[in-house]
Amino acid sequence: MSAINLIMIALRALQRNKLRAFLTMLGIIIGVAAVIAMVAIGEGSKQSIQSQLGNMGSNMITILPSSNVSGGVRIGGTSFQSLTIADVVAIQKNAEYVSGVSPVASTKGQAINGALNWPTTLQGVAPSYFDIRKLTVNEGISFSDADVATAAKVCLLGQTVINNLFPSGESPVGKVIRLNSIPLQVIGTLAPKGQSSFGQDQDDIILTPYTTVQKRILATIYFQSIYASAVSEGASEAATNEIIDILRTTHRLRPSDENNFQVRTMEELIKTLSSTSSLLTILLTAIAGISLVIGGIGIMNIMYVSVTERTREIGLRMSIGARGVDILLQFLVEAIIISVTGGLIGVVLGITSAKVITLTLGWPTLVSESSIILSFVVCAFTGVFFGYYPAQAASRLDPIEALRYE
Amino acid sequence: MSNGKILELQQIKREFVMGTETVRALKGVSFDVSAGEFVTIMGSSGSGKTTLLNILGCLDKPSFGDYLLDGINVSSLSRNELARLRNHKIGFVFQAYNLLPRTSALENVELPLFYNPELTTRERRERALGALESVKLADREGHTPSQLSGGQQQRVAIARALVNQPVMILADEATGNLDTRTSYEIMALMQELNQQEGKTIVFVTHEPDIAAFSSRTVMLRDGKVVKDSKNENVRSAKEALAALPPAEDY
Numbered sequence A: 001m002s003a004i005n006l007i008m009i010a011l012r013a014l015q016r017n018k019l020r021a022f023l024t025m026l027g028i029i030i031g032v033a034a035v036i037a038m039v040a041i042g043e044g045s046k047q048s049i050q051s052q053l054g055n056m057g058s059n060m061i062t063i064l065p066s067s068n069v070s071g072g073v074r075i076g077g078t079s080f081q082s083l084t085i086a087d088v089v090a091i092q093k094n095a096e097y098v099s100g101v102s103p104v105a106s107t108k109g110q111a112i113n114g115a116l117n118w119p120t121t122l123q124g125v126a127p128s129y130f131d132i133r134k135l136t137v138n139e140g141i142s143f144s145d146a147d148v149a150t151a152a153k154v155c156l157l158g159q160t161v162i163n164n165l166f167p168s169g170e171s172p173v174g175k176v177i178r179l180n181s182i183p184l185q186v187i188g189t190l191a192p193k194g195q196s197s198f199g200q201d202q203d204d205i206i207l208t209p210y211t212t213v214q215k216r217i218l219a220t221i222y223f224q225s226i227y228a229s230a231v232s233e234g235a236s237e238a239a240t241n242e243i244i245d246i247l248r249t250t251h252r253l254r255p256s257d258e259n260n261f262q263v264r265t266m267e268e269l270i271k272t273l274s275s276t277s278s279l280l281t282i283l284l285t286a287i288a289g290i291s292l293v294i295g296g297i298g299i300m301n302i303m304y305v306s307v308t309e310r311t312r313e314i315g316l317r318m319s320i321g322a323r324g325v326d327i328l329l330q331f332l333v334e335a336i337i338i339s340v341t342g343g344l345i346g347v348v349l350g351i352t353s354a355k356v357i358t359l360t361l362g363w364p365t366l367v368s369e370s371s372i373i374l375s376f377v378v379c380a381f382t383g384v385f386f387g388y389y390p391a392q393a394a395s396r397l398d399p400i401e402a403l404r405y406e
Numbered sequence B: 001m002s003n004g005k006i007l008e009l010q011q012i013k014r015e016f017v018m019g020t021e022t023v024r025a026l027k028g029v030s031f032d033v034s035a036g037e038f039v040t041i042m043g044s045s046g047s048g049k050t051t052l053l054n055i056l057g058c059l060d061k062p063s064f065g066d067y068l069l070d071g072i073n074v075s076s077l078s079r080n081e082l083a084r085l086r087n088h089k090i091g092f093v094f095q096a097y098n099l100l101p102r103t104s105a106l107e108n109v110e111l112p113l114f115y116n117p118e119l120t121t122r123e124r125r126e127r128a129l130g131a132l133e134s135v136k137l138a139d140r141e142g143h144t145p146s147q148l149s150g151g152q153q154q155r156v157a158i159a160r161a162l163v164n165q166p167v168m169i170l171a172d173e174a175t176g177n178l179d180t181r182t183s184y185e186i187m188a189l190m191q192e193l194n195q196q197e198g199k200t201i202v203f204v205t206h207e208p209d210i211a212a213f214s215s216r217t218v219m220l221r222d223g224k225v226v227k228d229s230k231n232e233n234v235r236s237a238k239e240a241l242a243a244l245p246p247a248e249d250y
Helices: A003-016 A018-057 A085-094 A145-150 A159-165 A210-218 A233-250 A267-309 A311-319 A324-361 A369-395 A399-404 B049-056 B079-089 B105-114 B121-134 B150-162 B180-197 B237-243
Strands: A060-065 A068-070 A073-075 A098-113 A116-125 A137-140 A154-157 A176-179 A182-190 A205-209 A225-230 A261-265 B005-018 B021-034 B038-042 B064-069 B090-093 B168-172 B200-205 B216-221 B224-230
Touching (some): A003 A018, A003 A324, A018 A267, A018 A324, A018 A369, A060 A233, A085 A098, A085 A233, A098 A233, A145 A210, A154 A159, A159 A182, A159 A205, A182 A205, A182 A210, A205 A210, A225 A233, A267 A324, A267 A369, A311 A324, A311 A399, A324 A369, A324 B079, B021 B049, B021 B064, B038 B049, B049 B064, B079 B090, B090 B150, B105 B121, B105 B150, B150 B180, B168 B180, B180 B200, B180 B237
Parallel strands (some): B038 B200, B038 B216, B090 B168, B168 B200
Antiparallel strands (some): A060 A225, A060 A261, A068 A073, A098 A225, A137 A182, A176 A182, B005 B064
């Protein structure tokens, strides 16, 4: 029997029982749609975490002062001041795997523009900070090394600060604001970065040269932290080791001494968050996979019932010349048509529901090709696998008994 | 084909083993049917009628003896070869019509042709339409069985039996579910196919009334042929139909 005949026979048989065919399909439709939508949610959240971290600068290295022992007394955490410009210069000079380094001297204060004021953070940084943190200047310009050298009273404003100090929408560039009592000229604005993955507003910030903060506000030679960037994400570890060596030298630590600073990279954080969302994806896929298997059992169930129900039809087909293999193939093709059609509808439904989820709930989703291919292959396989047994049962019927079956 | 004989049965025996007992349904049946004959096979229940029908229809094989259909010895064939033989040589007509539900008359008639790989879609359609034409149902091609009367359904079934141009039509109590008038209509159609188109018909029945329309009667009892006689004055189903009192109108 030709393939076309076979498909036509199967299609006509399905046509006679549209509702039953649809109900059988439903299991597969829901299974496939669930797999695609679930994987899309998992992948979407994974990607959004990764892109957020990427925004922060995934090759970023943070150097913080840490506790130290002084005369037997442990001096605590970040309050300890050990980072100076000498460290920054040493890293700049000697580290091979570091592409940029910037100190951070920050202070909190009240930013004032005329009658408006806003409590915010003033961060004193070097021009290289923009590269390290992936900051971009929206309007105006950034400050230069010359501004750093002269401790110039210039600043760049983050979006939140602009919103609060310049609510009418006028451009702040060129205006002079005050931080506490220090007047600062606004030379630029920062492109919005939004919330960090920890819910911190990254736009509530004013940037100035670090010398301005050190000399004009804090009167200190120390920094709260130093930011550096590795030449690449993969070089993070090498850069970290290098920085540790350099800082131990500049801090004149003996081999037996503990580090009085700590060096952190983003890599571990990325790994932790990614593995969490991978776990989520696996979990969701497993749940959806179960529904796919149930869909397959649904196919087997209905096909099996339909073999019993259609015993007379099978007997008739045999009496007019259908061979056992023709009956087997007919039922198998019916099962495959059901599962493939169900699979296609499921793919469309899955993609649609992923889009709907993004639109209504605002969850990021990412429909991956692999999930479409995987679920489709699984459902086609399900059709063959669960369709085969009933089909074989049908093909083994005795035509005489099948014809007389009541 | 040997001397125009469509069926040759030589000492056909069929035994069924039921547990420890052996039931002998046919105990040596022999007869021939020539091309163009209209034979009824009669017998009460338990006479081996159904067993013989299954063997004639190539649904079953004899335990002993030879059965030649159109010169082919059926006893030596495999299941698949039997299926092919049923498709090419035999047109079945059943008591319960056995039409596929929710399927148009035309598609029902086309069904056997799907198992005949030599035909194109167009040939299949044309042949099916031709077969419907010959049972005078060409105007009902789109109707499903539930939209047709019992007689019309049986005519669709006859068209389905004719569509593959078989050497023999094998009817199993084909009028058993029909009233007298419709039975006569079906028999008139059978006679027409037999007389005008020369179709060989083997009609299994237990009604003597129906047997009177055929040209020959084979009587079975207890698995043996007890009578095999030519019917000298074949009754015309058309005339019988005309002689029936007119259908009562309310």
